[in-house]
Amino acid sequence: xxxxxxxxxxxxxxxxxxxxxxxxxxxxxxxxxxxxxxxxxxxxxxxxxxxxxxxxxxxxxxxxxxxxxxxxxxxxxxxxxxxxxxxxxxxxxxxxxxxxxxxxxxxxxxxxxxxxxxxxxxxxxxxxxxxxxxxxxxxxxxxxxxxxxxxxxxxxxxxxxxxxxxxxxxxxxxxxxxxxxxxxxxxxxxxxxxxxxxxxxxxxxxxxxxxxxxxxxxxxxxxxxxxxxxxxxxxxxxxxxxxxxxxxxxxxxxxxxxxxxxxxxxxxxxxxxxxxxxxxxxxxxxxxxxxxxxxxxxxxxxxxxxxxxxxxxxxxxxxxxxxxxxxxxxxxxxxxxxxxxxxxxxxxxxxxxxxxxxxxxxxxxxxxxxxxxxxxxxxxxxxxxxxxxxxx
Amino acid sequence: xxxxxxxxxxxxxxxxxxxxxxxxxxxxxxxxxxxxxxxxxxxxxxxxxxxxxxxxxxxxxxxxxxxxxxxxxxxxxxxxxxxxxxxxxx
Numbered sequence: 374x375x376x377x378x379x380x381x382x383x384x385x386x387x388x389x390x391x392x393x394x395x396x397x398x399x400x401x402x403x404x405x406x407x408x409x410x411x412x413x414x415x416x417x418x419x420x421x422x423x424x425x426x427x428x429x430x431x432x433x434x435x436x437x438x439x440x441x442x443x444x445x446x447x448x449x450x451x452x453x454x455x456x457x458x459x460x461x462x463x464x465x466x467x468x469x470x471x472x473x474x475x476x477x478x479x480x481x482x483x484x485x486x487x488x489x490x491x492x493x494x495x496x497x498x499x500x501x502x503x504x505x506x507x508x509x510x511x512x513x514x515x516x517x518x519x520x521x522x523x524x525x526x527x528x529x530x531x532x533x534x535x536x537x538x539x540x541x542x543x544x545x546x547x548x549x550x551x552x553x554x555x556x557x558x559x560x561x562x563x564x565x566x567x568x569x570x571x572x573x574x575x576x577x578x579x580x581x582x583x584x585x586x587x588x589x590x591x592x593x594x595x596x597x598x599x600x601x602x603x604x605x606x607x608x609x610x611x612x613x614x615x616x617x618x619x620x621x622x623x624x625x626x627x628x629x630x631x632x633x634x635x636x637x638x639x640x641x642x643x644x645x646x647x648x649x650x651x652x653x654x655x656x657x658x659x660x661x662x663x664x665x666x667x668x669x670x671x672x673x674x675x676x677x678x679x680x681x682x683x684x685x686x687x688x689x690x691x692x693x694x695x696x697x698x699x700x701x702x703x704x705x706x707x708x709x710x711x712x713x714x715x716x717x718x719x720x721x722x723x724x725x726x727x728x729x730x731x732x733x734x735x736x737x738x739x740x741x742x743x744x745x746x747x748x749x750x751x752x753x754x755x756x757x758x759x760x761x762x763x764x765x
Numbered sequence: 766x767x768x769x770x771x772x773x774x775x776x777x778x779x780x781x782x783x784x785x786x787x788x789x790x791x792x793x794x795x796x797x798x799x800x801x802x803x804x805x806x807x808x809x810x811x812x813x814x815x816x817x818x819x820x821x822x823x824x825x826x827x828x829x830x831x832x833x834x835x836x837x838x839x840x841x842x843x844x845x846x847x848x849x850x851x852x853x854x855x
């Protein structure tokens with residue numbers, strides 16, 4: 374069963390529509406200011422009523438805004454059995470803005486000061502639930518969570534849901550709004566954040582990631598179903614592979630074992646050979662470890678091939694969106710294969726001998742023959758997801 | 766009895782608290798409207814009740830919530846509790 378993309382939506386620090394977002398990547402724009410990639414122009418009340426906005430954590434507000442775009446573009450739920458429409462939207466950390474505010478309220482005012490909306494705002498499945506309510510989607514619905522691989526797992530598992538015949542279409546994606554003082558401090562204490570506040574994946578001077586926020590949601594649909602109702606098809610999701618490093622709770626396996634395994638599983642799932650891959654959207658976080666080991670894993674997958682495909686990192690523009698990253702990057706694949714152009718890695722200045730692939734540093738690159746692209750997502754916990762997207 | 770709100774004052778207080786939680790049409794809410802009419806669910810009601818408790822320094826027992834189905838019921842309960850409190854301190 375072939376799965377296609379019939380709807381796209383995104384809220385990011387560089388654009389609040391698929392076109393605006395992707396064109397900003399091509400224009401080498403950065404959404405990072407003062408060391409974070411915040412969606413400063415996002416108005417929750419543009420996406421929902423003031424009452425619902427007040428009852429929703431920011432991570433849900435972002436997801437709803439992205440889902441509204443995707444659902445409108447796909448023209449669902451019209452023309453689809455609501456019991457065959459699923460929602461699978463994940464988050465890495467859930468409603469941290471709410472968690473922090475409610476902890477402060479509780480410490481100051483005791484039990485009575487805790488909002489009755491706290492649990493439904495904080496819980497990691499709130500975005501998926503809120504979207505299902507808005508759309509009237511009665512099919513399978515839940516959230517997945519695998520830290521920074523969440524978005525990749527969400528899109529992949531949604532594809533599987535359609536493969537298994539459990540849904541005709543699934544509203545799938547990832548969302549994150551974790552730019553709270555507590556969370557930024559926590560990542561900083563781990564040594565994961567860039568001291569310089571610049572995301573420069575694969576560059577010799579990279580010193581950590583920059584936190585960002587945002588959401589991306591796609592409508593995935595059984596191809597036959599989409600064609601029968603005359604829906605526009607933007608790309609095909611043809612492969613998904615997941616793996617576990619089973620090595621360390623935050624560090625990647627030194628030999629890139631899990632990353633390699635996820636990419637190979639994805640190629641097998643897609644029925645593709647390494648030579649079919651024309652582009653890889655890297656996890657590319659800008660941490661010293663990730664970028665070195667991801668490079669190693671890609672080289673192992675491409676088995677010493679003289680010309681592994683070009684690789685670029687969206688995180689160079691918008692920072693690391695944690696649980697939303699894989700979904701945003703799946704959208705990048707859709708746009709790359711659809712338009713035949715590769716987005717660049719920005720802030721890449723100094724080559725690192727350990728990172729010796731083609732990272733598309735010069736600017737957008739025309740790729741008219743691009744048929745198949747991969748997206749890597751690797752999460753704390755050692756959990757990895759890889760997606761393969763093909764031209765429709 | 767200066768601290769017991771009049772019908773209008775109690776209604777206005779509830780309208781204000783509904784507006785604070787962004788209920789559409791809060792300013793025009795009428796005594797005969799049910800919470801369902803206003804799309805106010807049980808979670809919203811917890812917030813409204815807490816706000817009224819704080820405003821009038823009264824306690825609304827959980828068991829009383831079932832008896833307040835309308836805006837007017839809530840206004841009546843606020844009046845009743847403030848009256849009881851005045852009586853106790855008189």
